[in-house]
Amino acid sequence: MDIAEVAKRSGLRASTLRYYEEKGLIQSVGQPGERRRFAPGVMEQLALIALGQSAGFSLDDIRSMFLPSGEPNIDRQLLAAKADELDTMVKRLKAMSNGLRHAAACPAESHAQCPSFQRLLKAAADGALERQQRRSAQPVVGLRRPRA
Numbered sequence: 001m002d003i004a005e006v007a008k009r010s011g012l013r014a015s016t017l018r019y020y021e022e023k024g025l026i027q028s029v030g031q032p033g034e035r036r037r038f039a040p041g042v043m044e045q046l047a048l049i050a051l052g053q054s055a056g057f058s059l060d061d062i063r064s065m066f067l068p069s070g071e072p073n074i075d076r077q078l079l080a081a082k083a084d085e086l087d088t089m090v091k092r093l094k095a096m097s098n099g100l101r102h103a104a105a106c107p108a109e110s111h112a113q114c115p116s117f118q119r120l121l122k123a124a125a126d127g128a129l130e131r132q133q134r135r136s137a138q139p140v141v142g143l144r145r146p147r148a
Contacts, residue, residue: 003028003036010046024063025049027070045070055082095123 007014018036020026026045030037045066052062067073099120108114 001038001040001042003038006038006042006046009043012046020046020049020059023059025059025066039070041070044072048072056086057082092123092127096120099123 001009003014003017006012006017010017017026017038021028021036026038026042026049028036029039048065049059049062052065053059057065061078064078065072065074099116102116103111103114103120106114106117108117111117
């Protein structure tokens with residue numbers, strides 16, 4: 001399948017496919033200098049990449065889910081850890097949703113007087129601080145965006 005057909009069938013831009021190839025997520029099967037061609041299995045790889053991204057995995061994490069042959073080789077511990085992370089996020093989002101619903105219907109004269117709204121503010125501040133600490137703990141790496 002040539003790159004144009006893969007792009008059409010997957011809904012991805014050719015530049016994204018080239019970027020994925022550069023990152024080692026997929027590989028073309030043609031000779032250098034020829035139009036890129038991919039094995040039919042690339043569609044399954046692209047589906048796994050999309051699933052991984054929607055679950056919040058980085059492209060490096062996703063790359064580790066493939067053998068050099070392109071066959072899936074998924075670390076179950078990595079999946080369990082991501083599921084735990086998502087469960088924590090769902091709990092935090094549910095608490096935020098409940099807090100917002102309470103604030104919308106709260107009988108207090110001012111939100112500043114509402115203990116539930118104050119807890120919501122504290123949770124939001126704690127979450128922002130936690131995200132900022134995680135970002136500052138990670139080395140900053142310049143990501144090259146795929147050309148449009």
